[in-house]
Amino acid sequence: MINVVFFAALREQLDCDSLTLESHELSTVADIIKQLSARSEQWQQTLNNASLLSAVNHDMVDKSHPVKAGDEVAFFPPVTGG
Amino acid sequence: MLTTQEQLKYSRQIMMKKIGESGQLALRNAKVLILGVGGLGNPASLYLAAAGVGTLYIADGDTIEPSNLPRQILFSENNVEENKAECAAEKLSEQYPDTIIEAIDDMLDEELCDYYLPMVDVVLDCSDNIQTRYMINQACIQHKTPLIVGAATGFDGQQLTIDPRDEHSACYQCLFPASEKAPANNCQTIGIIGPILAMIAGMQALQTIKLLTNNKVQVNQLNMLDGLSNQWQQFSMKKQANCPVCGSR
Ligand SMILES: [Zn+2]
Numbered sequence: 191m192i193n194v195v196f197f198a199a200l201r202e203q204l205d206c207d208s209l210t211l212e213s214h215e216l217s218t219v220a221d222i223i224k225q226l227s228a229r230s231e232q233w234q235q236t237l238n239n240a241s242l243l244s245a246v247n248h249d250m251v252d253k254s255h256p257v258k259a260g261d262e263v264a265f266f267p268p269v270t271g272g
Numbered sequence: 273m274l275t276t277q278e279q280l281k282y283s284r285q286i287m288m289k290k291i292g293e294s295g296q297l298a299l300r301n302a303k304v305l306i307l308g309v310g311g312l313g314n315p316a317s318l319y320l321a322a323a324g325v326g327t328l329y330i331a332d333g334d335t336i337e338p339s340n341l342p343r344q345i346l347f348s349e350n351n352v353e354e355n356k357a358e359c360a361a362e363k364l365s366e367q368y369p370d371t372i373i374e375a376i377d378d379m380l381d382e383e384l385c386d387y388y389l390p391m392v393d394v395v396l397d398c399s400d401n402i403q404t405r406y407m408i409n410q411a412c413i414q415h416k417t418p419l420i421v422g423a424a425t426g427f428d429g430q431q432l433t434i435d436p437r438d439e440h441s442a443c444y445q446c447l448f449p450a451s452e453k454a455p456a457n458n459c460q461t462i463g464i465i466g467p468i469l470a471m472i473a474g475m476q477a478l479q480t481i482k483l484l485t486n487n488k489v490q491v492n493q494l495n496m497l498d499g500l501s502n503q504w505q506q507f508s509m510k511k512q513a514n515c516p517v518c519g520s521r
Contacts (some may be wrong), residue, residue: 253510271425
């Protein structure tokens with residue numbers, strides 16, 4: 191299983207804090223985005239925003255980074271206000 | 273040397289081994305630029321002046337609006353329509369006469385950065401938009417000036433320290449590569465609550481004090497606050513070799 195967590199505005203946009211996915215058929219962060227995007231228009235839009243950031247096991251990575259069973263994959267947006 | 277009066281006043285800081293008298297002297301001799309005196313710049317400037325930072329340059333081109341007052345705690349009703357930097361400088365000078373406060377009543381641009389950055393030891397990015405954040409990042413890389421970034425919207429905050437004097441330090445552009453679609457999320461579109469700003473500004477002030485007193489400051493670490501679940505998360509990041517701003521050219 192892969193544990194997927196969302197932070198900041200994503201939690202409200204997706205109405206979801208975290209979820210788990212079966213790890214087979216998922217080899218990269220991009221695969222996770224692709225699978226979750228199929229859920230609805232809202233997920234598709236939110237997760238395909240060009241500024242979306244991702245981390246695997248608390249390391250910031252790009253979307254081509256590999257994932258495996260037991261990983262925690264986090265998604266969050268840049269916060270820019272102040 | 274610190275005066276006897278200063279030794280008394282700052283005694284609770286001086287008694288901390290990691291600060292000591294040398295640290296307090298370093299704070300007194302320090303020059304710090306705060307870019308933006310809104311929700312983050314208000315508490316950050318208060319804490320740095322209170323701690324005994326010798327010179328603060330505070331820059332903001334905006335005027336005070338009634339909707340700023342619930343979080344921009346230096347300002348009051350009768351300051352509405354005044355320039356933020358000038359108003360903050362006046363209040364801080366009155367409360368902390370040991371600190372020299374210079375107001376810059378303009379949002380910094382590259383030209384102003386070229387003038388001010390060589391004079392300061394560290395910059396706090398307390399701005400409220402990504403264009404300004406990219407601009408100050410680039411200027412700090414160019415002038416090799418440490419940059420303490422803070423940001424907050426809603427119940428969320430992020431804090432990042434960039435030290436261009438350290439060849440391994442990632443920059444703001446490494447973290448958020450510029451994309452055509454800049455995020456539209458800001459305090460006008462999704463709101464903000466004051467204590468989140470206080471927590472992030474507190475982190476910025478703490479990193480600044482650590483840096484000025486020669487303590488270790490964590491670079492390549494994105495600190496993220498989720499104020500709803502009371503969780504801080506740390507994400508580690510790397511300098512991007514192909515970064516157009518800090519990468520090897
Ligand atoms: Zn960079």
